[in-house]
Amino acid sequence: MTKEEARILLMDYMYGELEADQAKELEQYISQHADLKQELEELTETRSMLQHLPVQSPQEQLVIMEPETREKTATSNWWERVRTALSPQAGFARTSFAIAGFVFLFVITGALTNMKVSIGDNGFSMTFGEQPPAQVGYTPSQVELIINQVQKENAQLVNQIVLAAQEQQEEQFQQTLATFAQYIDDQRATDLELMNYSLSSLEETTYNRFRQTDQVLGEIIQTVSTND
Amino acid sequence: MEDAQLVQDFLGGNHQAFNKLVGRWQDRIHHFAYRYFASSDDAAEITQKTFIKAYQKLDTLDDASKFGSWLYRIANNLCLDELKRVGRKRATSLEALKEAPQTDVSSSADGRLVRNEALVLLHKALLQIPNDQRMVVIMKEYEGLTFREIAEILDESENTVKSRLYYGLRTLKKTFDSWNINKEVFNYD
Numbered sequence: 001m002t003k004e005e006a007r008i009l010l011m012d013y014m015y016g017e018l019e020a021d022q023a024k025e026l027e028q029y030i031s032q033h034a035d036l037k038q039e040l041e042e043l044t045e046t047r048s049m050l051q052h053l054p055v056q057s058p059q060e061q062l063v064i065m066e067p068e069t070r071e072k073t074a075t076s077n078w079w080e081r082v083r084t085a086l087s088p089q090a091g092f093a094r095t096s097f098a099i100a101g102f103v104f105l106f107v108i109t110g111a112l113t114n115m116k117v118s119i120g121d122n123g124f125s126m127t128f129g130e131q132p133p134a135q136v137g138y139t140p141s142q143v144e145l146i147i148n149q150v151q152k153e154n155a156q157l158v159n160q161i162v163l164a165a166q167e168q169q170e171e172q173f174q175q176t177l178a179t180f181a182q183y184i185d186d187q188r189a190t191d192l193e194l195m196n197y198s199l200s201s202l203e204e205t206t207y208n209r210f211r212q213t214d215q216v217l218g219e220i221i222q223t224v225s226t227n228d
Numbered sequence: 229m230e231d232a233q234l235v236q237d238f239l240g241g242n243h244q245a246f247n248k249l250v251g252r253w254q255d256r257i258h259h260f261a262y263r264y265f266a267s268s269d270d271a272a273e274i275t276q277k278t279f280i281k282a283y284q285k286l287d288t289l290d291d292a293s294k295f296g297s298w299l300y301r302i303a304n305n306l307c308l309d310e311l312k313r314v315g316r317k318r319a320t321s322l323e324a325l326k327e328a329p330q331t332d333v334s335s336s337a338d339g340r341l342v343r344n345e346a347l348v349l350l351h352k353a354l355l356q357i358p359n360d361q362r363m364v365v366i367m368k369e370y371e372g373l374t375f376r377e378i379a380e381i382l383d384e385s386e387n388t389v390k391s392r393l394y395y396g397l398r399t400l401k402k403t404f405d406s407w408n409i410n411k412e413v414f415n416y417d
């Protein structure tokens with residue numbers, strides 16, 4: 001016997017669930033191991049302390065009421081009574097009842113809405129009301145005619161688009177030229193105004209210098225005459 | 229009348245047989261839950277739920293003679309569900325309890341007061357050990373179930389149950405020592 005095994009047996013021993021011969025064997029083993037003896041004493045003391053744990057009893061007695069009794073006390077709940085009377089109580093019966101109800105509802109709804117269910121190459125389909133007219137196929141000549149017509153329409157459409165694009169480009173080009181010409185005219189007018197202003201300034205400056213020169217010459221002549 | 233007979237009577241349509249079972253087991257389930265949660269409200273709620281579930285599922289009980297073990301299994305599962313539901317809240321409260329309260333018998337003027345305080349600490353110590361150990365300690369120490377019955381209820385081996393009990397008691401002993409509680413405290417009347 002190992003100490004771990006002895007500890008497990010110790011639990012049986014403390015609670016009186018060990019056979020007499022096993023108990024005797026364990027007691028002999030414990031007497032040879034002081035640490036196990038100490039453990040047994042401590043565990044026994046712990047148990048004796050746990051026995052003092054207070055406990056509270058329930059404040060009221062539980063009573064489970066019969067379903068019929070609960071029905072009688074809830075007389076105002078008429079829907080509950082109707083539902084209980086109509087629906088079965090067992091789980092399987094309830095499920096069967098629900099499935100049957102669903103099938104019944106499905107059939108009635110199908111009849112009222114003229115529902116048709118079909119399975120074809122494209123899969124499962126369900127339709128309500130009047131059936132759509134069956135799809136009629138085209139002959140090869142009709143297909144060729146349709147293709148030609150579509151090609152013709154496409155060509156016309158492409159032609160219209162190209163023409164519209166050309167007109168738009170031309171219009172944009174004309175507009176750009178007009179803008180550029182206007183810009184050149186404005187620039188030339190501005191340059192002319194600047195040149196005119198510069199010439200006027202030059203002319204005025206020259207005139208002023210002539211006058212200054214005349215004045216200085218006059219002063220010189222007067223000074224020479226006075227000296228003479 | 230045995231529990232098994234009452235179970236058979238109920239399944240045969242005698243509704244009052246179930247109320248006799250309730251009357252017979254209500255105190256034990258309530259005490260079990262009270263010791264587990266240390267709360268009268270929780271104990272009452274667990275007890276009520278246990279019997280409602282038993283009422284709904286009694287037709288699934290294979291062996292009517294094991295009604296008691298089956299009832300404990302329901303109560304145990306409900307306790308675990310409750311722990312999961314409010315685990316964080318309970319964990320917080322348990323953390324608060326870990327602050328070791330000190331009880332000094334020699335310096336106390338009123339031994340009876342010390343005893344009352346020790347009784348409270350006793351429950352707090354029980355709340356501090358791991359849930360699976362606490363469950364086994366309660367089932368064995370207070371409900372008096374055999375190791376085989378506990379193993380069936382918890383769906384564990386008997387050795388696992390004994391091991392949990394051993395470590396649960398050892399942890400309790402250490403807690404009592406750290407809080408300076410000994411058996412002499414309970415001798416005051």
